[in-house]
Amino acid sequence: MGNYNFEEAMRRLEEIVDRLESGELSLEESLALFEEGMKLTQHCSSQLEQARLQVRQLVIGSGGIMGEEPFEAGDSGEENNVTL
Secondary structure (H helix, E strand, C coil), rough: CCCCCHHHHHHHHHHHHHHHHHHHCCCCHHHHHHHHHHHHHHHHHHHHHHHHHHCCCCCCCCCHCCEEECCCCCCCCCCCCCCC
């Protein structure tokens, strides 16, 4: 899954859904595509979670002052407020 960016993974998921919905595949082909689709779904979910964490870095600090801090992968997501 490492070779797909988010948009490419979503396009591939759409292709997989279209093929599965066509009903023209064998059981083995359907299972293989389903497995690929599940991996792509996990890949996309992971990327969305990273994006969510980046957005969360923009926080409103005490006293209602908006601040932001740099995102670091693996950050626990705890709110640490930095005043601008």
